[in-house]
Amino acid sequence: MEITFLGTSSGVPTRSRNVSSIALRLPQRAEVWLLDCGEGTQHQLLRSDVKISQLTRIFITHLHGDHIFGLMGLLASCGLAGVGQGIELYGPPGLADYLKACCKYSATHLINRIRVNTIEGDGLLYEDDEFRVSCGLLKHRIPAYGYRIEEKDRPGRFRVEEAQGLGIPSGPLYGKLKRGETITLADGRRIQGSQLCDPTEPGRKLAYCTDTVFCDGAVQLAQGVDVLIHEATFAHQDAEMAFERLHSTSTMAAQVALLAQVRELIMTHFSPRYAPGNSLQLEDLLAEAQAIFPNTRLAKDFLCYEIPRQRVKGAHAQPLATPLA
Template sequence: MQVTFLGTSSGVPTRARNVSSVALRLEQRSELWLFDCGEGTQHQFLRSELRLSQLRRVFLTHMHGDHVFGLPGLLASLGLAGNSSGVELYGPDPLKNYLDAVLESSSSRISYPLEIHKVREAAEKQKTLFEDNEILVTCIPLTHRVPAYAYRVQEKDKPGRFNVNRAKELAIPPGPIYAALKRGEEVILEDGRIIKGNALCGPTRPGVSLVYCTDTLFSTKAIELAEGADLLIHEATYAHCDAELAYKRKHSTSTMAAQTAAEAGVKQLILTHLSPRYAPGNAITPNELLKEAQAIFPNTLLAKDFLQIDVKARCNSS
Protein backbone atom coordinates (compact mmCIF):
# COMPACT_ATOMS: atom_id res chain seq x y z
CA MET A 1 0.00 0.00 0.00
CA GLN A 2 1.16 3.52 -0.77
CA VAL A 3 -0.33 6.59 0.92
CA THR A 4 -0.29 10.06 -0.66
CA PHE A 5 -1.43 13.08 1.34
CA LEU A 6 -3.40 15.43 -0.90
CA GLY A 7 -4.58 17.80 1.84
CA THR A 8 -3.33 18.24 5.39
CA SER A 9 -4.92 21.47 6.66
CA SER A 10 -8.01 21.78 8.84
CA GLY A 11 -10.96 24.04 8.14
CA VAL A 12 -9.54 26.12 5.31
CA PRO A 13 -6.63 25.71 2.90
CA THR A 14 -3.37 27.59 3.30
CA ARG A 15 -0.66 28.37 0.77
CA ALA A 16 1.17 25.20 1.72
CA ARG A 17 -1.67 22.89 2.71
CA ASN A 18 -4.97 22.01 1.05
CA VAL A 19 -7.92 20.70 3.07
CA SER A 20 -8.37 17.05 3.95
CA SER A 21 -7.79 14.21 1.51
CA VAL A 22 -5.62 11.11 1.59
CA ALA A 23 -5.17 8.70 -1.33
CA LEU A 24 -4.37 5.02 -0.88
CA ARG A 25 -2.87 3.25 -3.88
CA LEU A 26 -3.31 -0.52 -4.02
CA GLU A 27 -0.60 -1.25 -6.54
CA GLN A 28 -1.20 -4.95 -7.12
CA ARG A 29 -4.82 -4.35 -8.13
CA SER A 30 -4.29 -0.99 -9.89
CA GLU A 31 -6.86 0.69 -7.66
CA LEU A 32 -6.98 4.00 -5.87
CA TRP A 33 -9.02 4.61 -2.72
CA LEU A 34 -9.65 8.08 -1.34
CA PHE A 35 -10.26 9.14 2.25
CA ASP A 36 -12.10 12.47 2.42
CA CYS A 37 -12.32 14.89 -0.46
CA GLY A 38 -11.98 18.52 0.55
CA GLU A 39 -12.33 21.39 -1.90
CA GLY A 40 -9.61 21.38 -4.54
CA THR A 41 -8.79 17.68 -4.25
CA GLN A 42 -9.03 17.14 -8.01
CA HIS A 43 -6.47 19.94 -8.49
CA GLN A 44 -4.19 18.08 -6.08
CA PHE A 45 -4.57 14.99 -8.26
CA LEU A 46 -3.31 17.01 -11.23
CA ARG A 47 -0.24 18.03 -9.24
CA SER A 48 0.51 14.45 -8.23
CA GLU A 49 1.44 11.26 -10.07
CA LEU A 50 -1.88 9.63 -9.17
CA ARG A 51 -4.33 8.57 -11.88
CA LEU A 52 -7.90 9.60 -11.15
CA SER A 53 -9.12 6.94 -13.60
CA GLN A 54 -8.04 4.30 -11.05
CA LEU A 55 -10.36 5.65 -8.34
CA ARG A 56 -12.66 2.88 -7.10
CA ARG A 57 -13.71 3.77 -3.55
CA VAL A 58 -14.12 6.97 -1.52
CA PHE A 59 -14.49 6.91 2.28
CA LEU A 60 -15.89 10.07 3.92
CA THR A 61 -15.34 10.59 7.63
CA HIS A 62 -18.06 13.23 8.10
CA MET A 63 -20.02 15.91 6.27
CA HIS A 64 -18.07 19.06 7.19
CA GLY A 65 -17.16 21.07 4.12
CA ASP A 66 -13.39 20.74 4.43
CA HIS A 67 -13.87 16.99 4.00
CA VAL A 68 -16.59 16.80 1.30
CA PHE A 69 -16.78 20.00 -0.77
CA GLY A 70 -14.41 18.58 -3.40
CA LEU A 71 -16.40 15.39 -3.99
CA PRO A 72 -19.11 16.58 -6.43
CA GLY A 73 -16.59 18.29 -8.69
CA LEU A 74 -14.24 15.33 -8.65
CA LEU A 75 -17.03 12.89 -9.52
CA ALA A 76 -18.33 15.14 -12.29
CA SER A 77 -14.86 15.52 -13.82
CA LEU A 78 -14.37 11.79 -13.66
CA GLY A 79 -17.60 11.38 -15.62
CA LEU A 80 -16.52 13.88 -18.28
CA ALA A 81 -13.25 12.00 -18.73
CA GLY A 82 -15.28 8.90 -19.61
CA ASN A 83 -12.73 6.40 -18.31
CA SER A 84 -14.23 5.22 -15.02
CA SER A 85 -15.58 1.71 -14.52
CA GLY A 86 -17.46 2.80 -11.40
CA VAL A 87 -16.99 4.28 -7.93
CA GLU A 88 -18.34 3.23 -4.54
CA LEU A 89 -18.82 5.83 -1.81
CA TYR A 90 -18.92 5.19 1.94
CA GLY A 91 -19.96 7.81 4.46
CA PRO A 92 -22.51 9.32 6.86
CA ASP A 93 -26.26 9.14 6.27
CA PRO A 94 -26.61 12.62 4.63
CA LEU A 95 -24.04 11.83 1.91
CA LYS A 96 -26.57 10.68 -0.70
CA ASN A 97 -28.90 13.64 -0.23
CA TYR A 98 -25.96 16.03 -0.42
CA LEU A 99 -24.64 14.58 -3.65
CA ASP A 100 -28.07 14.27 -5.25
CA ALA A 101 -28.82 17.92 -4.50
CA VAL A 102 -25.51 19.26 -5.81
CA LEU A 103 -25.46 17.15 -8.96
CA GLU A 104 -29.11 17.85 -9.77
CA SER A 105 -28.93 21.60 -9.19
CA SER A 106 -25.76 21.86 -11.30
CA SER A 107 -27.19 19.63 -14.08
CA SER A 108 -24.23 17.29 -13.68
CA ARG A 109 -24.56 13.77 -15.05
CA ILE A 110 -22.64 10.80 -13.72
CA SER A 111 -22.03 8.46 -16.65
CA TYR A 112 -20.59 5.53 -14.68
CA PRO A 113 -21.93 3.26 -11.93
CA LEU A 114 -22.02 5.11 -8.60
CA GLU A 115 -23.02 3.32 -5.41
CA ILE A 116 -23.39 4.94 -1.99
CA HIS A 117 -23.08 3.00 1.28
CA LYS A 118 -24.15 4.32 4.71
CA VAL A 119 -21.54 3.39 7.31
CA ARG A 120 -23.43 4.16 10.52
CA GLU A 121 -24.77 0.66 11.16
CA ALA A 122 -21.43 -1.01 10.44
CA ALA A 123 -19.69 1.45 12.78
CA GLU A 124 -22.16 1.22 15.64
CA LYS A 125 -22.62 -2.56 15.48
CA GLN A 126 -18.97 -3.35 14.67
CA LYS A 127 -19.86 -5.04 11.39
CA THR A 128 -17.57 -5.43 8.42
CA LEU A 129 -17.97 -2.51 6.04
CA PHE A 130 -16.22 -4.05 3.03
CA GLU A 131 -14.47 -7.34 2.37
CA ASP A 132 -13.07 -9.22 -0.58
CA ASN A 133 -10.39 -11.90 -0.98
CA GLU A 134 -7.57 -9.49 -0.13
CA ILE A 135 -8.84 -6.64 2.05
CA LEU A 136 -11.12 -6.03 5.02
CA VAL A 137 -12.46 -2.56 5.94
CA THR A 138 -13.98 -1.78 9.32
CA CYS A 139 -15.05 1.50 10.96
CA ILE A 140 -16.07 3.04 14.28
CA PRO A 141 -17.94 6.19 15.36
CA LEU A 142 -15.83 9.09 16.60
CA THR A 143 -16.50 11.98 18.99
CA HIS A 144 -17.14 15.11 16.95
CA ARG A 145 -19.78 17.85 16.54
CA VAL A 146 -21.49 15.84 13.78
CA PRO A 147 -21.51 12.08 13.14
CA ALA A 148 -17.97 11.11 12.18
CA TYR A 149 -16.21 7.82 11.52
CA ALA A 150 -12.71 6.36 11.44
CA TYR A 151 -11.70 3.60 9.02
CA ARG A 152 -9.30 0.67 9.16
CA VAL A 153 -8.03 -0.97 5.99
CA GLN A 154 -6.63 -4.41 6.78
CA GLU A 155 -4.86 -6.42 4.11
CA LYS A 156 -5.39 -10.12 4.73
CA ASP A 157 -2.39 -12.34 5.46
CA LYS A 158 -0.65 -13.77 2.42
CA PRO A 159 0.81 -17.25 1.93
CA GLY A 160 4.54 -17.52 2.43
CA ARG A 161 6.88 -17.17 -0.54
CA PHE A 162 6.84 -20.18 -2.86
CA ASN A 163 10.12 -22.15 -3.06
CA VAL A 164 10.50 -22.65 -6.81
CA ASN A 165 13.85 -24.43 -6.50
CA ARG A 166 12.42 -26.98 -4.09
CA ALA A 167 9.49 -27.56 -6.47
CA LYS A 168 11.93 -28.23 -9.30
CA GLU A 169 13.91 -30.66 -7.13
CA LEU A 170 10.67 -32.57 -6.57
CA ALA A 171 10.11 -32.64 -10.35
CA ILE A 172 6.80 -30.81 -10.03
CA PRO A 173 5.80 -29.53 -13.46
CA PRO A 174 5.35 -25.73 -13.63
CA GLY A 175 2.07 -24.13 -14.65
CA PRO A 176 -1.32 -24.19 -12.90
CA ILE A 177 0.03 -26.61 -10.29
CA TYR A 178 2.52 -23.98 -9.11
CA ALA A 179 -0.31 -21.46 -8.71
CA ALA A 180 -2.31 -23.88 -6.57
CA LEU A 181 0.71 -24.68 -4.42
CA LYS A 182 1.44 -20.96 -3.96
CA ARG A 183 -2.07 -20.60 -2.53
CA GLY A 184 -1.24 -23.30 -0.01
CA GLU A 185 -3.50 -25.90 -1.61
CA GLU A 186 -2.93 -29.65 -1.75
CA VAL A 187 -2.45 -31.13 -5.22
CA ILE A 188 -2.21 -34.67 -6.59
CA LEU A 189 0.39 -35.15 -9.31
CA GLU A 190 -0.03 -37.50 -12.29
CA ASP A 191 2.33 -39.99 -10.66
CA GLY A 192 0.06 -40.13 -7.61
CA ARG A 193 2.18 -38.07 -5.26
CA ILE A 194 0.31 -35.73 -2.93
CA ILE A 195 2.02 -32.37 -2.46
CA LYS A 196 0.95 -29.89 0.19
CA GLY A 197 1.45 -26.29 -0.81
CA ASN A 198 2.24 -25.19 2.73
CA ALA A 199 5.29 -27.45 2.67
CA LEU A 200 6.73 -25.47 -0.23
CA CYS A 201 5.91 -22.01 1.13
CA GLY A 202 7.68 -19.96 3.75
CA PRO A 203 6.03 -18.41 6.81
CA THR A 204 2.74 -16.60 6.29
CA ARG A 205 3.31 -12.94 5.43
CA PRO A 206 1.20 -10.55 7.53
CA GLY A 207 -1.00 -8.10 5.67
CA VAL A 208 -0.55 -4.35 5.92
CA SER A 209 -2.94 -2.31 8.08
CA LEU A 210 -3.83 1.38 7.90
CA VAL A 211 -6.13 3.47 10.12
CA TYR A 212 -7.49 6.91 9.16
CA CYS A 213 -8.87 8.86 12.11
CA THR A 214 -10.26 12.43 11.82
CA ASP A 215 -12.10 14.52 13.22
CA THR A 216 -12.43 13.57 16.88
CA LEU A 217 -11.61 14.16 20.50
CA PHE A 218 -9.45 11.52 22.17
CA SER A 219 -11.41 8.30 21.66
CA THR A 220 -11.08 4.87 23.27
CA LYS A 221 -12.89 3.42 20.26
CA ALA A 222 -10.16 4.80 18.02
CA ILE A 223 -7.59 3.00 20.16
CA GLU A 224 -9.46 -0.27 19.68
CA LEU A 225 -9.73 0.26 15.92
CA ALA A 226 -6.03 1.11 15.59
CA GLU A 227 -4.71 -1.75 17.73
CA GLY A 228 -1.49 -3.08 16.23
CA ALA A 229 -1.86 -1.11 12.98
CA ASP A 230 1.17 -0.52 10.78
CA LEU A 231 0.18 3.11 10.19
CA LEU A 232 -2.17 5.43 12.06
CA ILE A 233 -3.08 8.68 10.32
CA HIS A 234 -4.59 10.87 13.03
CA GLU A 235 -5.75 14.45 13.18
CA ALA A 236 -3.76 16.89 15.32
CA THR A 237 -5.72 20.09 14.85
CA TYR A 238 -4.37 21.76 17.98
CA ALA A 239 -1.21 22.03 20.06
CA HIS A 240 -1.33 20.82 23.64
CA CYS A 241 -1.51 24.40 24.94
CA ASP A 242 -4.80 24.82 23.05
CA ALA A 243 -6.44 21.75 24.59
CA GLU A 244 -9.37 23.87 25.77
CA LEU A 245 -10.18 24.72 22.17
CA ALA A 246 -9.83 21.06 21.22
CA TYR A 247 -12.42 20.03 23.82
CA LYS A 248 -14.74 22.85 22.82
CA ARG A 249 -14.61 22.03 19.10
CA LYS A 250 -14.21 18.26 19.58
CA HIS A 251 -10.85 17.91 17.88
CA SER A 252 -7.59 16.30 18.94
CA THR A 253 -4.34 17.83 20.11
CA SER A 254 -0.95 16.50 19.06
CA THR A 255 -0.65 14.77 22.44
CA MET A 256 -4.06 13.11 22.11
CA ALA A 257 -3.01 11.66 18.75
CA ALA A 258 0.24 10.40 20.24
CA GLN A 259 -1.56 8.85 23.23
CA THR A 260 -3.88 7.03 20.84
CA ALA A 261 -0.89 5.67 18.91
CA ALA A 262 0.92 4.61 22.07
CA GLU A 263 -2.06 2.87 23.66
CA ALA A 264 -2.97 1.14 20.39
CA GLY A 265 0.59 -0.10 19.90
CA VAL A 266 0.79 1.06 16.29
CA LYS A 267 3.99 0.94 14.27
CA GLN A 268 3.94 4.53 13.00
CA LEU A 269 1.89 7.70 13.52
CA ILE A 270 1.42 10.54 11.03
CA LEU A 271 -0.18 13.79 12.14
CA THR A 272 -2.50 15.62 9.76
CA HIS A 273 -5.42 18.12 9.76
CA LEU A 274 -3.32 20.92 11.26
CA SER A 275 -4.94 24.24 12.17
CA PRO A 276 -3.83 27.20 10.02
CA ARG A 277 -3.05 29.02 13.28
CA TYR A 278 0.22 27.06 13.38
CA ALA A 279 1.47 28.11 9.95
CA PRO A 280 5.22 28.80 9.72
CA GLY A 281 6.02 32.24 11.07
CA ASN A 282 3.45 32.11 13.86
CA ALA A 283 4.29 31.73 17.54
CA ILE A 284 3.65 27.97 17.40
CA THR A 285 4.62 26.04 14.27
CA PRO A 286 3.79 22.53 13.01
CA ASN A 287 7.22 21.38 14.19
CA GLU A 288 6.19 22.18 17.75
CA LEU A 289 3.20 19.87 17.38
CA LEU A 290 5.50 17.18 16.04
CA LYS A 291 7.84 17.51 19.03
CA GLU A 292 4.90 17.26 21.43
CA ALA A 293 3.74 14.04 19.82
CA GLN A 294 7.23 12.54 19.60
CA ALA A 295 7.72 13.06 23.32
CA ILE A 296 4.94 10.49 23.80
CA PHE A 297 5.26 8.40 20.63
CA PRO A 298 8.73 8.76 19.04
CA ASN A 299 7.88 7.17 15.67
CA THR A 300 5.74 10.12 14.57
CA LEU A 301 5.88 12.05 11.31
CA LEU A 302 4.25 15.30 10.28
CA ALA A 303 2.15 15.11 7.13
CA LYS A 304 2.55 17.64 4.36
CA ASP A 305 0.81 17.85 1.01
CA PHE A 306 2.13 15.27 -1.50
CA LEU A 307 4.03 13.31 1.13
CA GLN A 308 4.13 9.66 0.00
CA ILE A 309 4.54 6.75 2.41
CA ASP A 310 4.89 3.06 1.58
CA VAL A 311 3.12 1.19 4.37
CA LYS A 312 5.12 -1.82 5.48
CA ALA A 313 3.79 -4.75 7.45
CA ARG A 314 5.36 -5.85 10.68
CA CYS A 315 7.66 -8.85 10.48
CA ASN A 316 6.43 -12.10 11.99
CA SER A 317 8.77 -11.79 14.95
CA SER A 318 7.33 -8.42 16.05
Protein backbone atom coordinates (compact mmCIF):
# COMPACT_ATOMS: atom_id res chain seq x y z
CA MET A 1 0.00 0.00 0.00
CA GLU A 2 1.66 3.18 -1.22
CA ILE A 3 0.28 6.64 -0.45
CA THR A 4 0.88 9.60 -2.77
CA PHE A 5 -0.35 12.99 -1.57
CA LEU A 6 -1.71 14.96 -4.53
CA GLY A 7 -3.10 17.92 -2.60
CA THR A 8 -2.54 19.02 1.00
CA SER A 9 -4.02 22.53 1.21
CA SER A 10 -7.41 23.42 2.68
CA GLY A 11 -10.00 25.52 0.88
CA VAL A 12 -7.88 26.94 -1.92
CA PRO A 13 -4.67 25.91 -3.69
CA THR A 14 -1.40 27.69 -3.05
CA ARG A 15 1.83 27.92 -5.05
CA SER A 16 3.15 24.76 -3.41
CA ARG A 17 0.01 22.89 -2.35
CA ASN A 18 -3.04 21.80 -4.30
CA VAL A 19 -6.40 21.06 -2.66
CA SER A 20 -7.36 17.68 -1.23
CA SER A 21 -6.61 14.40 -2.93
CA ILE A 22 -4.66 11.26 -2.06
CA ALA A 23 -3.80 8.32 -4.29
CA LEU A 24 -3.46 4.87 -2.78
CA ARG A 25 -1.47 2.52 -5.01
CA LEU A 26 -1.99 -1.23 -4.69
CA PRO A 27 0.91 -2.66 -6.71
CA GLN A 28 -0.02 -6.29 -6.01
CA ARG A 29 -3.15 -5.82 -8.12
CA ALA A 30 -2.10 -2.91 -10.36
CA GLU A 31 -4.87 -0.66 -9.02
CA VAL A 32 -5.10 2.92 -7.82
CA TRP A 33 -7.73 4.15 -5.38
CA LEU A 34 -8.35 7.87 -4.91
CA LEU A 35 -9.40 9.61 -1.71
CA ASP A 36 -11.10 12.92 -2.58
CA CYS A 37 -10.61 14.77 -5.85
CA GLY A 38 -10.15 18.51 -5.48
CA GLU A 39 -9.73 20.89 -8.42
CA GLY A 40 -6.60 20.13 -10.43
CA THR A 41 -6.24 16.55 -9.23
CA GLN A 42 -5.78 15.15 -12.73
CA HIS A 43 -2.94 17.62 -13.33
CA GLN A 44 -1.32 16.45 -10.09
CA LEU A 45 -1.71 12.85 -11.22
CA LEU A 46 0.07 13.67 -14.48
CA ARG A 47 2.95 15.19 -12.51
CA SER A 48 3.24 12.10 -10.31
CA ASP A 49 4.20 8.47 -10.90
CA VAL A 50 0.59 7.36 -10.36
CA LYS A 51 -1.03 5.83 -13.46
CA ILE A 52 -4.52 7.16 -14.16
CA SER A 53 -5.14 4.06 -16.29
CA GLN A 54 -5.08 1.98 -13.09
CA LEU A 55 -7.78 4.02 -11.34
CA THR A 56 -10.63 1.77 -10.16
CA ARG A 57 -12.17 3.37 -7.05
CA ILE A 58 -12.73 6.93 -5.78
CA PHE A 59 -13.82 7.68 -2.22
CA ILE A 60 -15.28 11.16 -1.60
CA THR A 61 -15.49 12.38 1.99
CA HIS A 62 -17.99 15.21 1.44
CA LEU A 63 -19.28 17.58 -1.20
CA HIS A 64 -17.35 20.77 -0.47
CA GLY A 65 -15.67 22.10 -3.60
CA ASP A 66 -12.07 21.66 -2.48
CA HIS A 67 -12.77 17.92 -2.31
CA ILE A 68 -14.84 17.34 -5.48
CA PHE A 69 -14.25 20.11 -8.04
CA GLY A 70 -11.68 17.96 -9.84
CA LEU A 71 -13.89 14.88 -10.05
CA MET A 72 -15.90 15.73 -13.15
CA GLY A 73 -12.82 16.69 -15.16
CA LEU A 74 -10.97 13.55 -14.16
CA LEU A 75 -13.89 11.25 -15.04
CA ALA A 76 -14.41 13.01 -18.37
CA SER A 77 -10.72 12.57 -19.20
CA CYS A 78 -10.90 8.89 -18.29
CA GLY A 79 -13.76 8.54 -20.75
CA LEU A 80 -11.89 10.34 -23.53
CA ALA A 81 -8.80 8.26 -22.86
CA GLY A 82 -10.79 5.07 -23.11
CA VAL A 83 -9.94 3.74 -19.66
CA GLY A 84 -10.77 0.05 -19.88
CA GLN A 85 -11.89 -0.91 -16.40
CA GLY A 86 -14.91 0.44 -14.56
CA ILE A 87 -14.63 3.07 -11.83
CA GLU A 88 -16.56 2.72 -8.58
CA LEU A 89 -17.38 5.96 -6.74
CA TYR A 90 -18.33 6.18 -3.06
CA GLY A 91 -19.66 9.28 -1.37
CA PRO A 92 -22.45 10.95 0.59
CA PRO A 93 -25.96 11.62 -0.74
CA GLY A 94 -25.92 14.20 -3.53
CA LEU A 95 -22.79 12.94 -5.26
CA ALA A 96 -24.72 11.25 -8.07
CA ASP A 97 -26.93 14.34 -8.56
CA TYR A 98 -23.85 16.56 -8.71
CA LEU A 99 -22.31 14.46 -11.47
CA LYS A 100 -25.58 14.29 -13.39
CA ALA A 101 -25.89 18.08 -13.29
CA CYS A 102 -22.29 18.49 -14.47
CA CYS A 103 -22.95 16.14 -17.37
CA LYS A 104 -26.20 17.85 -18.29
CA TYR A 105 -24.93 21.42 -18.40
CA SER A 106 -21.55 20.61 -19.96
CA ALA A 107 -22.99 18.15 -22.49
CA THR A 108 -20.50 15.55 -21.25
CA HIS A 109 -21.09 11.83 -21.53
CA LEU A 110 -19.28 9.75 -18.94
CA ILE A 111 -18.29 6.19 -19.63
CA ASN A 112 -21.02 3.71 -18.75
CA ARG A 113 -18.71 1.80 -16.45
CA ILE A 114 -18.83 4.50 -13.76
CA ARG A 115 -21.07 3.61 -10.82
CA VAL A 116 -21.89 5.82 -7.82
CA ASN A 117 -22.36 4.09 -4.45
CA THR A 118 -24.17 6.35 -1.99
CA ILE A 119 -23.11 6.13 1.65
CA GLU A 120 -26.13 5.70 3.90
CA GLY A 121 -24.47 5.27 7.28
CA ASP A 122 -21.44 3.94 9.13
CA GLY A 123 -20.14 0.49 8.29
CA LEU A 124 -18.71 -1.73 5.59
CA LEU A 125 -18.59 -0.30 2.07
CA TYR A 126 -16.54 -2.79 0.12
CA GLU A 127 -14.83 -6.13 0.67
CA ASP A 128 -12.97 -8.66 -1.46
CA ASP A 129 -10.38 -11.37 -0.83
CA GLU A 130 -7.65 -8.82 -0.07
CA PHE A 131 -9.24 -5.63 1.24
CA ARG A 132 -12.01 -4.27 3.41
CA VAL A 133 -13.19 -0.64 3.28
CA SER A 134 -15.49 0.90 5.89
CA CYS A 135 -16.66 4.43 6.63
CA GLY A 136 -17.71 6.49 9.61
CA LEU A 137 -19.55 9.79 10.02
CA LEU A 138 -17.37 12.70 11.11
CA LYS A 139 -18.41 16.15 12.42
CA HIS A 140 -18.45 18.91 9.81
CA ARG A 141 -20.81 21.57 8.47
CA ILE A 142 -22.25 19.13 5.95
CA PRO A 143 -22.31 15.31 6.03
CA ALA A 144 -18.68 14.14 5.89
CA TYR A 145 -17.30 10.63 6.16
CA GLY A 146 -13.92 9.22 7.02
CA TYR A 147 -12.62 6.01 5.48
CA ARG A 148 -10.77 3.01 6.87
CA ILE A 149 -8.96 0.75 4.39
CA GLU A 150 -7.72 -2.59 5.70
CA GLU A 151 -5.54 -5.10 3.96
CA LYS A 152 -6.46 -8.59 5.10
CA ASP A 153 -3.89 -10.77 6.83
CA ARG A 154 -1.79 -12.92 4.53
CA PRO A 155 -0.99 -16.55 5.37
CA GLY A 156 2.69 -17.17 5.96
CA ARG A 157 4.88 -18.83 3.34
CA PHE A 158 4.48 -22.61 3.12
CA ARG A 159 7.91 -24.21 3.58
CA VAL A 160 7.89 -26.80 0.83
CA GLU A 161 11.44 -27.99 1.56
CA GLU A 162 10.47 -29.02 5.11
CA ALA A 163 7.37 -30.82 3.85
CA GLN A 164 9.52 -32.72 1.38
CA GLY A 165 11.99 -33.56 4.13
CA LEU A 166 9.18 -35.14 6.13
CA GLY A 167 8.29 -37.32 3.17
CA ILE A 168 4.92 -35.70 2.54
CA PRO A 169 3.83 -36.37 -1.05
CA SER A 170 3.06 -33.22 -3.07
CA GLY A 171 -0.47 -32.67 -4.27
CA PRO A 172 -3.73 -32.06 -2.40
CA LEU A 173 -2.06 -32.59 0.99
CA TYR A 174 0.08 -29.49 0.43
CA GLY A 175 -3.06 -27.44 -0.11
CA LYS A 176 -4.48 -28.59 3.22
CA LEU A 177 -1.24 -27.85 5.03
CA LYS A 178 -1.09 -24.35 3.49
CA ARG A 179 -4.55 -23.70 4.95
CA GLY A 180 -3.28 -24.72 8.38
CA GLU A 181 -5.14 -28.02 8.50
CA THR A 182 -3.84 -31.17 10.18
CA ILE A 183 -3.31 -34.20 7.97
CA THR A 184 -2.67 -37.88 8.72
CA LEU A 185 -0.11 -39.72 6.58
CA ALA A 186 -0.24 -43.36 5.56
CA ASP A 187 2.31 -44.30 8.25
CA GLY A 188 0.13 -42.78 10.97
CA ARG A 189 1.97 -39.51 11.49
CA ARG A 190 -0.12 -36.40 12.06
CA ILE A 191 1.26 -33.20 10.53
CA GLN A 192 0.02 -29.78 11.62
CA GLY A 193 -0.07 -27.35 8.73
CA SER A 194 0.52 -24.36 10.99
CA GLN A 195 3.95 -25.78 11.85
CA LEU A 196 5.01 -25.79 8.22
CA CYS A 197 4.00 -22.18 7.52
CA ASP A 198 5.74 -18.94 8.42
CA PRO A 199 3.84 -16.62 10.78
CA THR A 200 0.85 -14.83 9.30
CA GLU A 201 1.66 -11.40 7.84
CA PRO A 202 -0.71 -8.85 9.42
CA GLY A 203 -2.51 -6.69 6.89
CA ARG A 204 -1.81 -2.98 6.79
CA LYS A 205 -4.45 -0.47 7.87
CA LEU A 206 -5.07 3.14 6.86
CA ALA A 207 -7.59 5.70 8.11
CA TYR A 208 -8.43 8.99 6.37
CA CYS A 209 -10.31 11.64 8.37
CA THR A 210 -11.19 15.01 6.83
CA ASP A 211 -13.02 17.42 7.15
CA THR A 212 -13.92 17.26 10.82
CA VAL A 213 -13.52 18.81 14.21
CA PHE A 214 -12.37 16.41 16.96
CA CYS A 215 -15.00 13.69 17.33
CA ASP A 216 -15.45 10.17 18.67
CA GLY A 217 -16.24 8.96 15.16
CA ALA A 218 -12.69 9.66 14.01
CA VAL A 219 -11.21 7.90 17.05
CA GLN A 220 -13.36 4.84 16.45
CA LEU A 221 -12.59 4.71 12.73
CA ALA A 222 -8.84 4.96 13.31
CA GLN A 223 -8.50 2.36 16.07
CA GLY A 224 -5.17 0.56 15.77
CA VAL A 225 -4.34 1.58 12.19
CA ASP A 226 -0.78 1.75 10.92
CA VAL A 227 -1.26 5.22 9.43
CA LEU A 228 -3.84 7.86 10.25
CA ILE A 229 -4.15 10.70 7.75
CA HIS A 230 -5.99 13.48 9.58
CA GLU A 231 -6.73 17.07 8.72
CA ALA A 232 -4.97 19.78 10.72
CA THR A 233 -6.38 22.96 9.22
CA PHE A 234 -5.51 25.19 12.18
CA ALA A 235 -2.89 25.71 14.86
CA HIS A 236 -3.85 25.21 18.49
CA GLN A 237 -4.04 28.95 19.15
CA ASP A 238 -6.74 29.18 16.47
CA ALA A 239 -8.92 26.54 18.15
CA GLU A 240 -11.87 28.94 18.41
CA MET A 241 -11.86 29.33 14.63
CA ALA A 242 -11.59 25.56 14.27
CA PHE A 243 -14.70 24.99 16.40
CA GLU A 244 -16.60 27.67 14.48
CA ARG A 245 -15.79 26.09 11.12
CA LEU A 246 -15.80 22.48 12.37
CA HIS A 247 -12.23 21.77 11.37
CA SER A 248 -9.37 20.29 13.39
CA THR A 249 -6.32 21.82 14.96
CA SER A 250 -2.94 20.08 15.04
CA THR A 251 -3.56 19.12 18.66
CA MET A 252 -6.98 17.63 17.84
CA ALA A 253 -5.41 15.44 15.16
CA ALA A 254 -2.76 14.31 17.65
CA GLN A 255 -5.39 13.53 20.28
CA VAL A 256 -7.26 11.33 17.81
CA ALA A 257 -4.03 9.48 17.01
CA LEU A 258 -3.24 9.02 20.70
CA LEU A 259 -6.69 7.80 21.69
CA ALA A 260 -6.93 5.48 18.67
CA GLN A 261 -3.45 4.06 19.40
CA VAL A 262 -2.29 4.38 15.81
CA ARG A 263 1.31 3.77 14.74
CA GLU A 264 1.81 6.98 12.80
CA LEU A 265 -0.04 10.25 12.17
CA ILE A 266 0.33 12.20 8.93
CA MET A 267 -1.31 15.63 9.05
CA THR A 268 -2.73 17.32 5.95
CA HIS A 269 -5.33 19.91 4.79
CA PHE A 270 -3.42 22.95 6.05
CA SER A 271 -4.76 26.49 6.01
CA PRO A 272 -2.78 28.86 3.75
CA ARG A 273 -2.49 31.21 6.75
CA TYR A 274 0.54 29.18 7.90
CA ALA A 275 2.55 29.73 4.73
CA PRO A 276 6.24 30.69 4.98
CA GLY A 277 6.71 34.25 6.15
CA ASN A 278 3.73 34.30 8.50
CA SER A 279 4.03 34.43 12.28
CA LEU A 280 2.93 30.81 12.61
CA GLN A 281 4.17 28.19 10.16
CA LEU A 282 3.56 24.50 9.60
CA GLU A 283 6.60 23.51 11.64
CA ASP A 284 4.83 25.08 14.61
CA LEU A 285 1.79 22.88 13.98
CA LEU A 286 4.08 19.86 13.79
CA ALA A 287 5.67 20.73 17.13
CA GLU A 288 2.23 21.10 18.72
CA ALA A 289 1.14 17.69 17.49
CA GLN A 290 4.40 15.94 18.41
CA ALA A 291 4.09 17.19 21.99
CA ILE A 292 1.02 14.93 22.23
CA PHE A 293 1.79 12.22 19.66
CA PRO A 294 5.53 12.09 18.81
CA ASN A 295 5.24 9.89 15.72
CA THR A 296 3.69 12.65 13.63
CA ARG A 297 4.76 14.06 10.28
CA LEU A 298 3.52 16.73 7.86
CA ALA A 299 2.22 15.83 4.43
CA LYS A 300 3.28 17.78 1.36
CA ASP A 301 2.27 17.52 -2.26
CA PHE A 302 3.84 14.51 -4.00
CA LEU A 303 5.02 12.96 -0.75
CA CYS A 304 5.09 9.19 -1.35
CA TYR A 305 4.91 6.85 1.61
CA GLU A 306 4.72 3.08 1.65
CA ILE A 307 2.97 1.70 4.71
CA PRO A 308 5.40 -0.80 6.26
CA ARG A 309 4.36 -4.31 7.14
CA GLN A 310 4.40 -5.32 10.78
CA ARG A 311 5.96 -8.76 10.73
CA VAL A 312 5.25 -11.26 13.48
CA LYS A 313 8.25 -13.20 14.70
CA GLY A 314 7.87 -16.52 16.41
CA ALA A 315 9.51 -19.90 16.88
CA HIS A 316 8.02 -23.32 16.49
CA ALA A 317 7.00 -24.48 19.93
CA GLN A 318 5.57 -27.86 18.91
CA PRO A 319 6.99 -30.82 16.99
CA LEU A 320 6.23 -30.90 13.28
CA ALA A 321 4.89 -34.44 13.37
CA THR A 322 3.17 -36.45 16.09
CA PRO A 323 2.33 -40.15 16.11
CA LEU A 324 -1.24 -41.25 15.64
CA ALA A 325 -2.78 -41.96 19.06
